[in-house]
Amino acid sequence: MEKLAIFGGTPVRERPISYGRQWIEQDDIDAVAEALRGDMITCGPRIEALEQSLSQITGAKYAVAVANGTAALHLAALAAGFGEGDEVIVSSITFAASANCVLYCGARPVFADIDPQTYNIDPESVERLITPRTKGIVAVDFTGQAVAHDALDRICKENGLVLIEDAAHAIGTKYNGQPVGSIADMTCFSFHPVKTVTSGEGGAVTTDDEQLYRKLMRLRAHGITRNRSEMAHPTDAPWYNEQIDLGFNYRMTDIQAALLMSQLRKLPRFSARRKEIVRRYDEAFADMPEIVVQREIPESDTTRHLYILRLNPDRLTCDRRQFFDALCAENVRPQVHYLPVYLHSYYERLGYPQGLCPHAEAYYQWSMSIPLYPAMTDRDVEDTVRAVKKVAAYYRKSV
Numbered sequence: 001m002e003k004l005a006i007f008g009g010t011p012v013r014e015r016p017i018s019y020g021r022q023w024i025e026q027d028d029i030d031a032v033a034e035a036l037r038g039d040m041i042t043c044g045p046r047i048e049a050l051e052q053s054l055s056q057i058t059g060a061k062y063a064v065a066v067a068n069g070t071a072a073l074h075l076a077a078l079a080a081g082f083g084e085g086d087e088v089i090v091s092s093i094t095f096a097a098s099a100n101c102v103l104y105c106g107a108r109p110v111f112a113d114i115d116p117q118t119y120n121i122d123p124e125s126v127e128r129l130i131t132p133r134t135k136g137i138v139a140v141d142f143t144g145q146a147v148a149h150d151a152l153d154r155i156c157k158e159n160g161l162v163l164i165e166d167a168a169h170a171i172g173t174k175y176n177g178q179p180v181g182s183i184a185d186m187t188c189f190s191f192h193p194v195k196t197v198t199s200g201e202g203g204a205v206t207t208d209d210e211q212l213y214r215k216l217m218r219l220r221a222h223g224i225t226r227n228r229s230e231m232a233h234p235t236d237a238p239w240y241n242e243q244i245d246l247g248f249n250y251r252m253t254d255i256q257a258a259l260l261m262s263q264l265r266k267l268p269r270f271s272a273r274r275k276e277i278v279r280r281y282d283e284a285f286a287d288m289p290e291i292v293v294q295r296e297i298p299e300s301d302t303t304r305h306l307y308i309l310r311l312n313p314d315r316l317t318c319d320r321r322q323f324f325d326a327l328c329a330e331n332v333r334p335q336v337h338y339l340p341v342y343l344h345s346y347y348e349r350l351g352y353p354q355g356l357c358p359h360a361e362a363y364y365q366w367s368m369s370i371p372l373y374p375a376m377t378d379r380d381v382e383d384t385v386r387a388v389k390k391v392a393a394y395y396r397k398s399v
Contacts, residue, residue: 001392001393001394002390002393003072003111004069004326004329004330004390004391004394005326005327005329005330005331006325006328006329009189011179011194011330011331012330012331012332012383012386012387013330013332013387014331015331016331016332016333017331017333017335017371017376017380017383017384018335019194019306019317019333019334019335019369019372020193020194020290020305020306020369020371020372020373021193021373021375022193022194022195022198022319022337022373023072023266023270023373023375024198025266026260027262028262029146030262031258031261031262032255032258032259032262034095034258034376035254035255035257036255038254039100040254041119041253041254041255042251042254042255043251043254044254045205045250045254045305046254046257046258046259046261047065047251047254049257049261050063050065050252050257050260051063051064051065051204052260053188053261053264054181054204054206054264056149057171057179057181057267058179058180058181058187058206058263059179059181059182060181060182060187060206060208061179061207061208061213062206062207062208062209062210062212062213062216063181063204063205063206063212063395064204064205064206064213064216064217065202065203065204065257065260066202066203066204066205066250066251067201067203067249067250067251067252067254068074068190068192068201068202068203068204069188069189069191069192069202069203070097070100070101070190070203070237071096071169071203071220071248071250072139072188072189072190072204072205072288073097073100073101073138073164073188074085074101074104074105074201074203074248074250075096075105075205075219075220075248075250076101076164076186077101077102077105077107077138077164077373078104078105078190078215079164079186079205079212079215079216079219080135080136080162080164080171080185080212081135081187082102082105082106082107082135082136082162083105083106083107084106084107085107085132085133085135086107086108086134086135087104087107087109087110087134087135088102088104088107088108088109088110088134088135088136088137088138088185089107089109089110089111089112089126089129089130089136089137090102090110090111090112090137090138090140090241090334090341091110091111091112091114091120091121091131091138091139091140091142091143091166091241091338092100092111092112092113092114092144092340092341092360093114093119093140093319093337093363093364094109094140094166094338094341095337095338095358096341096344097139098138098166098341099111099341099342099347101138102105102138102209102269104117105325107135107377108133109138109225109341109342110129110227111256111340111341111342111352111356111357111360112125112129112355112357113125113358113359113360114142114357114359114360114363115148116359117279117295117364118294118295118296118297119142119143119144119145119308119363120139120140120142120145120147120148120168121137121139121140121147121148121152122359123152123155124253124358125149125357126152126155127155128284129174130159130161131154132237134159134161135161136156136161136162136163136164136342137152137155137156137161137162137164138164138166139163139164139165139166139167139184140166140169141167141168141169141170141173141180142169142170142286142302142305142306143169143305143308143337144169144170144172144173144175144274144302144303144304144305144306145170145173145195145296145297145298145300145302145304145305146170146174146175146180146297146300146302147165148297148298148299149175149176149183149184149196149301150292152385153213153301154182154296156185159293162185162186162240163184163185163186163189164184164185164186164187164188165181165183165184165186166188166356167180167181167187167188167189168188168189168192168195168305168307169190169195169306170189170198170205170302170303171189171191171195171197171267171303172196172267172268172270172271172303173300173301173302174300174301175299175300175301176299177179177301177314179207179316181208181330182208185205185209185212186204186205186206186207186212186216186357187207187211188203188204188205189205189206190203191203191260191263192254194305194373195305196261196267196274196303196305196374197258197260197263197264197266197267197269197272198259198260199252199256199259199260199263200256200258200261201256202252202256202257203252205221205291209246211225211264214227214230214244216347218230218244218245218247219245219247219248220247220248220250220251221243221247221249221250221251222243222247222248222249223243223245223246223247224241224242224243224244224247225241225242225243225244226240226241226301230242230244230286231244232244235252236294242283258397259322265320266331270303271303272373273374273376274303274304274373274374275302275304277307277372277376278302278304278307278372278380278390280381280385281293281307281370281372281381281384281385282303283387284388284389285309285388286386288389288392289312289315290311290312290315290392290395290396291309291311291312291388291392292310292311292312293310294307294308294358295311304372305371306337306372307369307370307371307372308337308367308369309334309367309368309369309370309388310363310367311323311367311368312366314397315396315397315399316395316396317320317396317397318347318395320336320365320367322395323368323392323395324336324368325386326394326395327368327387330387330390330391332370332371332383332384332387333371333385334368334369335365335368335369336364336368336369337353337366337367338356339355340360340361340364341346341367342356342357343361343364345349370384370388370390
């Protein structure tokens with residue numbers, strides 16, 4: 001058996017490869033440089049142009065560009081009217097911002113368990129958690145796979161709930177042929193560098209509801225409006241603006257918008273490459289009893305942000321940390337996504353106990369993400385496959 005690098009063997013790769021990174025090309029750099037030479041580098045024309053592009057890509061009537069994905073979630077939660085005394089059901093396996101946005105509004109997150117095969121929020125768990133205080137659902141397209149919209153949409157309609165889709169992972173994904181971004185009441189995107197397209201930092205909210213759109217636009221910019229029909233004390237003074245809500249400075253700059261517009265033109269290429277890599281991984285790991293591959297629902301045409309390895313403890317002599325460290329020693333750098341939100345110490349102090357979501361906790365114990373991003377070469381992909389197979393073979397349990 002080939003000796004692992006962690007025990008003195010030769011690593012699979014000479015240089016490390018991370019689980020995700022941006023792909024910036026010369027045209028992206030040129031777009032940013034052009035923006036920097038322009039008259040306005042914030043609150044300028046590129047913001048509206050970007051929002052039009054996002055509307056076209058997602059099929060939503062309206063798009064609001066913001067500073068980051070967390071700002072998008074916060075504004076969506078505020079626009080939905082979440083507040084003191086409300087409960088909002090949130091997926092347990094997600095980045096903390098998906099639940100924090102509920103706390104920002106004074107409402108209480110209620111954590112739903114995941115489907116143990118898809119890792120997305122389980123609609124049956126959601127239904128069991130609904131109370132008279134439930135105001136909405138924040139459903140996360142984890143890894144980029146669309147949530148079970150048919151079931152969630154029915155639940156929301158039957159109970160009068162607002163559906164916020166956290167699509168931070170899912171730009172380019174479709175559900176039954178319809179782009180993510182045009183299905184939920186509001187959909188939130190992130191354009192962090194490890195996502196499929198990036199603006200450095202940045203986010204957006206899409207919606208088909210004009211009232212929600214106008215509120216999102218105000219809240220993005222301090223709650224201030226220049227629209228006379230919205231003012232309590234309108235005047236014809238050209239300089240006059242009026243704060244009518246308590247808002248925030250969550251604006252995106254034209255510099256970021258220029259980069260993102262350049263990146264969005266590459267979304268079909270980036271999406272296709274991610275799908276190629278996922279197909280290669282699925283093929284490589286399909287017959288490995290040491291690895292469980294994430295199931296994809298047929299309704300979701302997924303642009304995958306993350307590729308999850310779920311280890312099978314019945315077939316391995318190691319724990320997750322040993323497998324993780326061994327991959328790192330082979331210069332394949334995985335990551336773990338995510339600790340169930342309610343197990344963070346902050347949430348523990350709020351009174352959330354262990355054991356709330358058994359499937360989420362079981363998932364967390366044995367899962368990790370391996371490299372997946374469009375700039376990966378075929379050699380990078382094959383090195384990753386080889387490293388996973390090498391480590392799995394070393395720790396394979398005799399059956």
